[in-house]
Amino acid sequence: QKEVEQDPGPLSVPEGAIVSLNCTYSNSAFQYFMWYRQYSRKGPELLMYTYSSGNKEDGRFTAQVDKSSKYISLFIRDSQPSDSATYLCAMSARLGAQKLVFGQGTRLTINP
Amino acid sequence: EAGVAQSPRYKIIEKRQSVAFWCNPISGHATLYWYQQILGQGPKLLIQxxxxxxxxxxxxxxxxxxAERLKGVDSTLKIQPAKLEDSAVYLCASSQTRIRAYEQYFGxxxxxTVT
Structure with a gap:
């Protein structure tokens, strides 16, 4: 069993839709949760960073962490064609002391 | 602020050959990471x-x-000899400190491609 599982998609939605991206994990020690966006032929870029459980909002993006269920989500509101990319979740038990473990990524396409 | 630089961008070699990759992190970033990203998978840390x-x-x-990071700035990653399963994207990333590992900037x- 992989430490971090992510539905690879692909996921295709119309412009303006609400998108939900999810990851599950098995390591209960994970406390730090990140979402990265990766455009084709580019390196990943950090979108959101959350510590422990709860919600965090940044513009059209909301990250949710449910540690009791070992489940994290990224919601994108009013999705735009420019949001088309691969979204990677990543997590760590102790920043600086333990490496980030990435999910395999979900490929998202927003259709105009 | 300049981002993380990597070269070359593309490389094709035959199996059993050697190859080297170069990375220049963001100025002042103490922590440098090399990742291997196989097609359809997330990055996997090779060395920090x-x-x-x-x-x-x-x-x-x-x-x-x-891999080496001489003088704590640039880094090189070498593969010798290469195998077919080494075909992947090799990503370099840097962060200001180890604690700020969540804020990694990728090249x-x-x-x-190994043939």
Missing amino acids: FQNNGVVDDSQLPKDRFS PGTRL
Whole structure:
């Protein structure tokens, strides 16, 4: 069993839709949760960073962490064609002391 | 602020040949990471440097991969000899400190094809 599982998609939605991206994990020690966006032929870029459980909002993006269920989500509101990319979740038990473990990524396409 | 630079961007070699990748991190970033990203998968950490010292190389195939970060700035990753399964994108990333590992800045990567 992989430490971090992510539905690879692909996921295709119309412009303006609400998108939900999810990851599950098995390591209960994970406390730090990140979402990265990766455009084709580019390196990943950090979108959101959350510590422990709860919600965090940044513009059209909301990250949710449910540690009791070992489940994290990224919601994108009013999705735009420019949001088309691969979204990677990543997590760590102790920043600086333990490496980030990435999910395999979900490929998202927003259709105009 | 300049981003993380990597070269070359693309490389095609035959199996059993050697190859080297170069990375220049963001100025002032003490921590440098090399990742391997196989098509359809997330990045996997190969090695992490803090300044010019190795912090984590537990997933580096040391019989064929080597890396160094001289003077705590630029870094090179070498594969010798290459195998078909080494075909992947090799990403370099840097962060200000180890604690700020959540805020890693990635380079564009080097796409390696081993034939």
